[in-house]
Amino acid sequence: MAMVGLFWIAEGDVYVGAKPAGLAPGVRLTPEGVLALGDRQSGMWPWEDVHALAVEHAPVKSLKRHVGAAFDMALTLGLGGGDEAPTMTVRITDAADATTDLTAYTAPAVGYSRTEHDLSCALLARLTEGAGTLLTTLAAMSDWGRTHEGGTPRAAEREGLLREWVDG
Structure with a gap:
């Protein structure tokens, strides 16, 4: 299993946000x-039927968020509760412009990098461009997940993968 941007790729499965348990x-x-x-x-x-696919409320790394997460963790440990991860909204817009909001847990505690967030949003938009683009892109993500071992790659490799998948 590995996190690449807003995606969690476990073997051949691709999730937006963390893989749910x-x-x-x-x-x-x-x-x-x-x-x-x-x-x-x-x-x-x-x-x-999916006209647009977007993510809202995905936490993006900042010094303020990092300090806040550390404070929240210390407070949680001190009070003995509240181990729930932050969530984000995955918004599906259909051809009739009706929207459905789904919830997904985020993977990193302090947020995603701005670059990975932006590339991930571009990749989600790319998935709605048509069947050929969709199938090629999802296949590339799934194939990478099936062959990748060793956990989540470093930031530069994650950004490179996202750029490769966005550019198709």
Whole structure:
């Protein structure tokens, strides 16, 4: 399993945000469509019905966020609770301009880098450009996940992968 931008790639599966465990909310991207996971959200949106795909409220790294996360962790440990990860919203817009908001947990505690965030948003937009682009891009992401070992790569490699997938 590895985090690349806003994506969590586990073997051949691609998730927006962290891979959910149990009944936790999450969003999986499949060749067939966008799949909502979790006990409070469900549904499948075939790619031909997805006009736009975007992420809102994804935390972006900053000094203020880093200090805040450290403070929150210290407070949580001191009070003995609150181990829930931050979430972001995955917004699906269909051809009729109706929107559906899904929840996904974020992977990093202090946020994503601005570059990885922006490249990930561009990649999500690319997935809605048509079947050929979608299938090629998702296949490249899945293939990388199946062959990659050793956890999450360093920032420069993650950014390189995202650029490669955006440029197709």
